[in-house]
Amino acid sequence: MAGIEFLSPEGLRVDGRRAHEIRKVQCKMGVFRQADGSAIMEQGNTKVIASVYGPHEVAIRSKSLHDRAVINCQHSVAAFSSGERRARSKSDRRSLEISRMIKETFEAAILTEFAAKSQIDIYVQILQSDGGNMCACINAATLALIDAGIPLRDYVSSCSAGFVEDTPLVDINYLEQGASGPDLSVAILPRSEKVVLFYMDSRMHVDNLERVLQAAVRGCHDVFGIMNRTVREHIEQHVGILDSKDI
Amino acid sequence: DMSEVPLSELEKRYIVRGIENNFREDGRSCRDMRHIAVTTGVISNTSGSSRIQMGGTDVIVGVKAEIGEPISTSPDRGIVKFSVDCSAAASPNFEGRAGDDVANTISHSLSQVYNHATALDLPSLCIVPDQQCWILFIDALVLQYGGNLIDGISLATLAALVDTTIPSLHVNEGEDGEPVEIEVSDDPSDCHPLDLTGIPVTVTLTKVSSSCVVDASVKEEMCADASLVVGVNRKGRVCSMQKTGSGSLPVDLLTDMVETAKTLGCKLISSVEAVAHQSHKGSPDSGDGFLVS
Numbered sequence: 001m002a003g004i005e006f007l008s009p010e011g012l013r014v015d016g017r018r019a020h021e022i023r024k025v026q027c028k029m030g031v032f033r034q035a036d037g038s039a040i041m042e043q044g045n046t047k048v049i050a051s052v053y054g055p056h057e058v059a060i061r062s063k064s065l066h067d068r069a070v071i072n073c074q075h076s077v078a079a080f081s082s083g084e085r086r087a088r089s090k091s092d093r094r095s096l097e098i099s100r101m102i103k104e105t106f107e108a109a110i111l112t113e114f115a116a117k118s119q120i121d122i123y124v125q126i127l128q129s130d131g132g133n134m135c136a137c138i139n140a141a142t143l144a145l146i147d148a149g150i151p152l153r154d155y156v157s158s159c160s161a162g163f164v165e166d167t168p169l170v171d172i173n174y175l176e177q178g179a180s181g182p183d184l185s186v187a188i189l190p191r192s193e194k195v196v197l198f199y200m201d202s203r204m205h206v207d208n209l210e211r212v213l214q215a216a217v218r219g220c221h222d223v224f225g226i227m228n229r230t231v232r233e234h235i236e237q238h239v240g241i242l243d244s245k246d247i
Numbered sequence: 248d249m250s251e252v253p254l255s256e257l258e259k260r261y262i263v264r265g266i267e268n269n270f271r272e273d274g275r276s277c278r279d280m281r282h283i284a285v286t287t288g289v290i291s292n293t294s295g296s297s298r299i300q301m302g303g304t305d306v307i308v309g310v311k312a313e314i315g316e317p318i319s320t321s322p323d324r325g326i327v328k329f330s331v332d333c334s335a336a337a338s339p340n341f342e343g344r345a346g347d348d349v350a351n352t353i354s355h356s357l358s359q360v361y362n363h364a365t366a367l368d369l370p371s372l373c374i375v376p377d378q379q380c381w382i383l384f385i386d387a388l389v390l391q392y393g394g395n396l397i398d399g400i401s402l403a404t405l406a407a408l409v410d411t412t413i414p415s416l417h418v419n420e421g422e423d424g425e426p427v428e429i430e431v432s433d434d435p436s437d438c439h440p441l442d443l444t445g446i447p448v449t450v451t452l453t454k455v456s457s458s459c460v461v462d463a464s465v466k467e468e469m470c471a472d473a474s475l476v477v478g479v480n481r482k483g484r485v486c487s488m489q490k491t492g493s494g495s496l497p498v499d500l501l502t503d504m505v506e507t508a509k510t511l512g513c514k515l516i517s518s519v520e521a522v523a524h525q526s527h528k529g530s531p532d533s534g535d536g537f538l539v540s
């Protein structure tokens with residue numbers, strides 16, 4: 001895009017961040033009473049809700065697995081979420097592809113052996129879209145799974161990274177995505193530093209891969225720190241009530 | 248039906264007998280509505296938005312105003328496009344196509360209500376007759392299903408429309424042969440609200456045994472014979488009526504239901520509007536995310 005300076009000479013991006021800074025992250029667990037687990041995740045202007053139902057009986061008997069749980073994921077985008085209003089069908093290819101990627105990411109993280117012959121549903125709904133949608137979906141889903149009490153190998157924390165003027169940019173927003181530079185989405189298991197999602201559908205020179213990947217992984221750790229704190233505060237709030245001598 | 252709450256015969260009888268004695272499962276009387284929480288300005292890149300929580304029902308409505316071509320049969324009016332989306336987050340039953348069926352039924356009923364000439368001042372949304380007009384996209388997203396979905400959606404739509412502002416325009420009339428130019432004002436505060444004097448809300452009255460209740464919960468809906476959805480505007484005029492459900496409604500009960508709907512509808516419009524005007528959270532300095540509501 002002509003005319004937009006993605007990285008100013010002083011090192012500031014279009015929204016005033018530095019290259020290595022993630023956007024403001026706010027998250028909350030247990031936002032819906034009816035779902036077994038739920039969470040809302042805001043990264044900058046991107047807002048995503050995740051709901052988890054399960055483990056419960058497999059809806060389609062033939063898909064049941066004898067030794068582990070089936071993970072089912074649906075990803076949908078609200079019509080009012082992006083700048084231009086667009087009605088998205090739940091079965092359009094992009095949505096289905098993202099659903100599949102989220103499902104596979106969590107198959108690596110959930111201890112599915114603990115819930116054989118059952119099904120765990122993960123539903124992510126995008127309310128506001130400003131770049132890093134898939135990453136926000138994965139982070140929201142992690143919190144919702146923790147809220148539902150489903151055993152996980154580790155948190156799954158996700159962040160995106162781009163590359164402009166020889167500098168990796170962490171957590172790119174919608175404007176920066178349109179810069180026709182690389183857009184790499186990564187999700188890791190923070191404690192073991194194992195990559196569970198690695199997705200890029202743009203061009204990038206292989207010499208830059210190392211730096212961009214490292215930037216994304218650092219972003220993942222930053223997001224993990226916030227999610228971890230949120231989970232602990234949430235538990236303190238709830239377990240704290242049980243400990244109270246007033247009851 | 249819509250939910251997966253299975254009810255035993257005994258539970259049904261408990262609910263029905265309670266309603267016959269004007270005492271519902273949650274302690275309300277037949278004419279009481281549940282507590283409604285309204286917030287506006289929840290989605291930032293819309294022209295107006297709102298979130299309503301009514302019992303277990305949670306709905307977000309986003310309104311976006313875009314410029315487009317008017318319908319050829321009504322060249323001097325704007326267009327309202329209303330749609331509903333039932334998120335899978337509300338219930339696993341809404342995953343895939345099933346949610347679409349529920350959503351389409353509600354979309355269709357409510358879309359006719361809002362497209363009426365008196366509901367929203369459509370002529371005021373015309374920009375250049377026969378060429379350009381404002382198109383209002385009203386999209387409702389159901390996050391949680393706790394019964395009485397249609398009323399929840401219509402109240403959330405009212406709040407979102409109260410929150411909606413349309414940017415001011417300057418139309419340059421072209422000289423002969425030159426195309427007309429439309430300039431949208433750059434100043435974000437140079438905008439005006441919509442004229443909502445005729446806006447209706449729906450009140451659903453659900454017949455259970457021989458009585459009718461307002462704002463039915465999921466379980467009450469499962470014990471119901473039939474419902475009447477009445478669209479009412481602030482003057483107490485009935486804008487639309489629709490009977491839903493597989494049972495029947497006695498004629499004398501019908502007039503009673505419509506009267507109840509008229510009274511309740513007026514009160515709802517004034518209360519929701521008052522709260523919607525106060526509760527705008529969209530200001531960038533407020534620091535409140537969607538979370539705080």
